Amino acid sequence: MxxxxxxxxxxxxxxxxxxxxxxxxxxxxxxxxxxxxxxxVEQVTLIYSSYLLDKAQASKVYYDAIAEFEAQNPNIKIEADFIQNAGYMAGVKIRLLGGVQMDVFDTWSPSLFEEFRKLNNNIYLDLSGLTISNDFVPNSLKPVTIDGKVYGVPEVMHSDGLLYNKTMFKELGLSVPQTWDEFLELCDKVKRAGIIPIAMDSDWSTPQFFWGSIMSNNGADEEWTRKLEQGEIQISDPIFVDAIQKHKEIIDRGFVPTGWMSMKHEQSKDLLGQGKAAMMITGTWDIPSIMERNPNIEVEFMMVPGEKQTVPNINVGTYRVINAKTEHPEEAKKFVSFMNSKATQQKLADGALAVPSVISADSTNPVVANIAALVTREDAKLYWPHTVSTESLQVKIQEGVNKYLAGESLELTLEEIQQAIDSVRE
Known part of the structure; x- marks a missing residue:
């Protein structure tokens, strides 16, 4: 035992x-x-830098989209890096040149895309393999395609010109003008009613949305810009001079606020939202923030009418790119594919009242439908200032026009702008 x-x-x-x-x-x-x-699974953090992420503006849809992406991809966290419009070009350059982590970032135009590319020809990651690249409207990838490779993808589309208080138009019996003369008559009628015809401010980028739209009416396009930059035509060309003179005319006739040179863009929005102005110089992206100021009014977009023709312009609001130096290229591609997909673009379009650049995307919003009917017209042109080769040159042209609108002589303005164009070619 x-x-x-x-x-x-x-x-x-x-x-x-x-x-x-x-x-x-x-x-x-x-x-x-x-x-x-x-x-x-390894936890990855991507830095997403953009001018679209201002929480004070109508950017909630972007944060909602980011939250949805993170929910679907728990191993990827998106760190939002908001840079204000006014300092965006410099902010991105400082980050890129200083070696600060930047994984995904946005450009608002082909010229800004080229501006960053001049820092380094290999600054962008090749996105040719993204399956969503086949879903975009024709030619939307052209500005970001180099030697047959795609380096950016378009987001929603906008148009530039005028927003107007549709409710006020109905009350005053006003109609959307179809010609330049009709437009001037409309402004006269509104002014006699004791209302500011056109809200305009001194923020450096604002005036371009008016005279830049007239450039399209006058026939300016990518080919015209190429000839301008190569010296085949001068800035004194009637296409340009007529556009800025028409803008000066609405100032000289008192159709803009008397103190416009000291006003900021948010103040222009206030004037339109509060019913103190009938129209406002800007683009369709401002509709949501104006509606937030006064939900009781209808705000819609109108083109700046021309003398012989009125041509809609297309402003691709954002091209999303990936920094070639990102340490997480596959995760960054996954994020870009999500943000620029059909499903997300439809949500962004409804929230921002913009037009998806995805062919099969659609929106039931009547304001968006109105904009879509314009930017998808066969005669629609790429917004003229965005055809200028770099953002730096575009800014010099805009600053020259702003001086003219503020009182500088036409002759001196044209001379200064021509010198800026010539200096780039030298």
Whole structure:
């Protein structure tokens, strides 16, 4: 009996030792795999830099989209890096040249895309392999395609010109003008009613949306810009001079606020939203923030009418790109594919009242339908200032026009702008 008991005890001790070894092995394996029985997926953080992420503006749809992406991809966190419009070009350049982590970022025009590319020809990651590249409207990828490779993808589309208080138009019996003369008559009528015809401000980028639209009416396009920059035509060409003179005319006739040179863009929005102005110089992207100021009015877009023709212009609101130096290229591609997909673009379009650049995307919003009917017309042209080769040159042209609108002589303005164009070619 004693021998049998001893044998049983020995077997028990051996079993405990085996279990102990197995337990230690499991604990060691658990430590090696981060404390879980299954290997954890690496957590990745992507820095997304954009001018679209201003929480004070109508950017909630972008944060909602980011949250949805993170929910679908729990191993990827998106860190939003908001840079204001006015300092966006410099902000991105500082980050890129300073080696600050930037994974995904936005450009608002082909010229800004080229501006960043001049820092380094290999600054962008090749996105040719993204399956969504086949879904965009014709030619939308052309500005970001280099030697047959695609380096950016378009988001929603806008148009530039005038927003107007549709509710006020109905109350005053006003109609959307179809010609330049009709437009001037409309402004006269509104002014006589004691209302500011056109809200306009001094923010450097604002005036371009008016005279830049007239450039399209006058026939300016990518080919015209190429000839201008190559010296085949001068800035004194009637296409340009007529556009800025028409803009000066609405100032000289008192159709804009008397203190426009000291006004900011948000103040222009206030004038339109509060019913103190009938129209406003801007683009369709401002509709949501104006509607937030006064949900009781209808705000819609109108083209700046021309003398012989009125041509809609297309402003691709954003081209999304990936920094070639990102340490997480596959995760960045996944994020871009999500943000620029049909499903997300439809949500962004409804929230921002814009037109999806995805062919099969659609929107039931009547305001968006109105804009879509314009930017998809066969005669629609790429918004003229965005055809200028770089953002730096575009800014110099805009600043020259702003001086003219503020009182500088036409001759001096044209001379200064021509010098800026010539200096780039030298």
């Amino acid at each position: 004693i021998a049998k008991a001893s044998s049983i005890l020995a077997m028990a001790v051996l079993l405990v030792m085996v279990l102990s070894v197995l337990s230690c092995s499991d604990m060691e394996q658990s430590k090696m795999e981060g404390g879980n029985s299954e290997k954890q």
